[in-house]
Amino acid sequence: MLKKDLTEYNFPEDLKGMSVKELELLSVNIRDFLISSVAKTGGHLASNLGAVELTVALHKVFDVPRDKIVWDVGHQTYVHKILTGRADQFDTLRQLGGISGFPKRQESPADVFDSGHSSTSISAAMGLAEARDLRGGTENIIAVIGDGAMTGGAAFEGMNNAGMRKTRMIVVLNDNAMSISQNTGSIARHLRRLRASQRYQDMKASVKKNIIRVPGVGDTLYSGLEHAKDLIHYAVVNECIFEALGFHYYGPVDGHSIVELTRILENSKRFNEPILLHVVTTKGKGYRNAELNPQRFHGIGPFKPETGQAVSAAAGPSYSKVAGETLVRLAEEDERVVSITAAMTDGTGLTPFAERFPKRFFDVGIAEQHAVSFSAGLALGGLRPFVCIYSSFLQRAYDQLVMDIGMQRLPVVFLIDRAGCVGQDGETHHGVFDLSYLTAIPGMTVLAPSSGTELMRMMKYALAAGDGPVAIRYPRGVAGEDIFPEVFAAPDEAKGFRLKRGAELVILSVGTMGPLALSAAELLKADGTAAQTVDVKTVKPLDTKMLASIGRKGLPVLTIEDNVITGGYGQDVQAFFSQGGYANRVHAMGWPDEFVGQGGTAELMAAYGLTAEAAYAHARALLGK
Numbered sequence: 001m002l003k004k005d006l007t008e009y010n011f012p013e014d015l016k017g018m019s020v021k022e023l024e025l026l027s028v029n030i031r032d033f034l035i036s037s038v039a040k041t042g043g044h045l046a047s048n049l050g051a052v053e054l055t056v057a058l059h060k061v062f063d064v065p066r067d068k069i070v071w072d073v074g075h076q077t078y079v080h081k082i083l084t085g086r087a088d089q090f091d092t093l094r095q096l097g098g099i100s101g102f103p104k105r106q107e108s109p110a111d112v113f114d115s116g117h118s119s120t121s122i123s124a125a126m127g128l129a130e131a132r133d134l135r136g137g138t139e140n141i142i143a144v145i146g147d148g149a150m151t152g153g154a155a156f157e158g159m160n161n162a163g164m165r166k167t168r169m170i171v172v173l174n175d176n177a178m179s180i181s182q183n184t185g186s187i188a189r190h191l192r193r194l195r196a197s198q199r200y201q202d203m204k205a206s207v208k209k210n211i212i213r214v215p216g217v218g219d220t221l222y223s224g225l226e227h228a229k230d231l232i233h234y235a236v237v238n239e240c241i242f243e244a245l246g247f248h249y250y251g252p253v254d255g256h257s258i259v260e261l262t263r264i265l266e267n268s269k270r271f272n273e274p275i276l277l278h279v280v281t282t283k284g285k286g287y288r289n290a291e292l293n294p295q296r297f298h299g300i301g302p303f304k305p306e307t308g309q310a311v312s313a314a315a316g317p318s319y320s321k322v323a324g325e326t327l328v329r330l331a332e333e334d335e336r337v338v339s340i341t342a343a344m345t346d347g348t349g350l351t352p353f354a355e356r357f358p359k360r361f362f363d364v365g366i367a368e369q370h371a372v373s374f375s376a377g378l379a380l381g382g383l384r385p386f387v388c389i390y391s392s393f394l395q396r397a398y399d400q401l402v403m404d405i406g407m408q409r410l411p412v413v414f415l416i417d418r419a420g421c422v423g424q425d426g427e428t429h430h431g432v433f434d435l436s437y438l439t440a441i442p443g444m445t446v447l448a449p450s451s452g453t454e455l456m457r458m459m460k461y462a463l464a465a466g467d468g469p470v471a472i473r474y475p476r477g478v479a480g481e482d483i484f485p486e487v488f489a490a491p492d493e494a495k496g497f498r499l500k501r502g503a504e505l506v507i508l509s510v511g512t513m514g515p516l517a518l519s520a521a522e523l524l525k526a527d528g529t530a531a532q533t534v535d536v537k538t539v540k541p542l543d544t545k546m547l548a549s550i551g552r553k554g555l556p557v558l559t560i561e562d563n564v565i566t567g568g569y570g571q572d573v574q575a576f577f578s579q580g581g582y583a584n585r586v587h588a589m590g591w592p593d594e595f596v597g598q599g600g601t602a603e604l605m606a607a608y609g610l611t612a613e614a615a616y617a618h619a620r621a622l623l624g625k
């Protein structure tokens with residue numbers, strides 16, 4: 001029986017008794033709910049709209065939480081959340097204290113693996129399956145992975161291993177031909193061919209071979225199946241990469257047909273070996289605006305459902321836009337400039353570059369490790385690569401940063417977008433570790449602009465420098481105006497720091513923490529305390545001349561950074577003073593040693609004491625006031 005409101009169901013139990021017709025009508029209701037709900041909160045709409053029938057069928061066929069579904073990236077789990085009793089919490093989606101836009105084990109037993117970064121589902125599902133087998137369990141383990149996430153090398157590491165071990169697990173490949181933008185690469189081409197293949201064949205023989213192996217019940221199951229004649233069809237293609245990796249391949253299947261999906265999923269349960277079900281879906285399905293522009297509706301802020309228009313417009317160009325436009329200008333002047341993205345062309349502002357210089361632009365797929373080693377090769381080949389990756393995704397490529405770039409002192413420029421707190425995407429996406437992980441690499445120059453113009457100056461410098469890697473990190477959102485009088489100068493030319501007469505304390509703010517530092521200084525001034533503010537543009541190498549002159553005066557120092565305190569700029573300053581024998585007191589402000597959750601950036605900063613008021617209080621404490 002269909003109910004008026006999704007919150008009235010007792011999901012997933014209520015799904016079990018529903019007919020195909022009812023499941024189809026339910027899917028329509030879920031779509032309406034998704035559109036009106038995400039229009040208010042923002043979120044990953046297009047991917048979820050495309051996965052409605054697939055998720056309904058998964059929950060109809062499998063018994064969650066006993067059976068385990070591991071969602072790759074996890075941005076497409078809204079329907080799964082609705083079908084596991086969380087529809088009533090959707091007004092809190094991605095908000096401070098609300099439900100997450102990604103699977104969270106803490107949130108529900110139905111969420112078995114926390115994700116946010118791509119291509120990990122097959123490995124995690126394989127681990128769950130091998131653990132089940134060692135325990136003698138019988139539950140089904142399913143990984144759901146998109147064609148975009150399938151371009152990540154880690155997915156193949158998992159398949160390589162599971163295929164060899166013949167691990168009993170199901171991989172559902174949700175193929176909508178889209179990553180965030182059009183999916184690229186040979187895997188995408190291969191999937192296109194599989195999709196186009198019309199040569200279906202009865203999979204009876206294959207089912208028999210596999211079912212017969214199910215201990216105890218194989219024979220009975222098979223004869224039941226043979227009579228039922230509901231065997232899955234599969235495309236016979238001359239080459240199928242998944243079969244070469246040891247998986248049974250079935251598909252392509254219409255990912256919007258509840259009948260097809262439930263049948264293939266039901267049959268897949270009976271396999272005793274790894275199988276991959278190739279499901280074809282349409283990103284944004286059922287909402288015209290999203291179908292027409294799936295990229296824009298991949299991740300979107302609040303919008304008007306009738307028109308698809310954003311509720312509020314940005315107050316100015318973002319750092320990403322400044323970076324992309326500057327890169328076009330640099331490339332016009334210097335033909336060695338090339339740019340690389342790992343499936344984030346638009347997010348990193350590279351669309352104008354891709355259009356203007358298609359041959360010098362590389363979208364390598366969701367493959368950050370490859371992107372970094374590839375850029376090492378490009379640099380060795382005489383080019384000047386600018387690698388544009390979000391801070392949290394660059395974590396993937398740490399060894400490549402250390403060995404392939406840092407150790408070899410290659411002139412690669414990293415444009416590290418979404419550095420610092422990113423807001424609603426939460427702990428998987430906050431870029432709060434980069435200052436720590438980058439400054440640990442010998443020879444890496446690490447810069448943090450405090451305005452859009454500073455970013456431009458830094459990019460120009462990075463191209464001209466050319467004697468080692470340069471990382472420039474900047475946050476999500478609007479690039480501000482210059483707020484400090486000093487403009488960026490090359491680290492070795494940076495001079496001219498003078499302690500102001502009468503300064504009682506120095507506030508060193510990194511990059512975009514500048515406004516916070518200036519407000520704190522204002523509060524202190526009102527209290528009769530003279531604080532000198534410094535815009536720290538170069539995080540590494542440390543400005544030792546400046547620090548030594550502060551050290552000699554013994555002034556207390558407050559540092560503020562949009563990074564974890566551990567291993568950040570503040571701790572480098574502390575180490576400089578203590579190792580240099582200076583007695584300055586230092587208080588380091590930044591993110592604490594914990595995974596910071598989701599919420600508005602300002603809300604989170606307030607919750608974690610990254611405010612002008614908190615800075616004022618710390619400053620006074622340093623001065624013993």
Ligand SMILES: Cc1ncc(C[n+]2csc(CCOP(=O)(O)OP(=O)(O)O)c2C)c(N)n1
Binds near residue numbers: 073176344368396
């Ligand atoms: C390691 C990593 N790099 C980049 C991203 C950003 N990202 C999130 S979803 C996505 C596209 C995923 O495409 P697909 O798996 O096909 O899912 P779809 O949204 O099309 O359903 C990308 C690139 C990420 N989550 N993780």
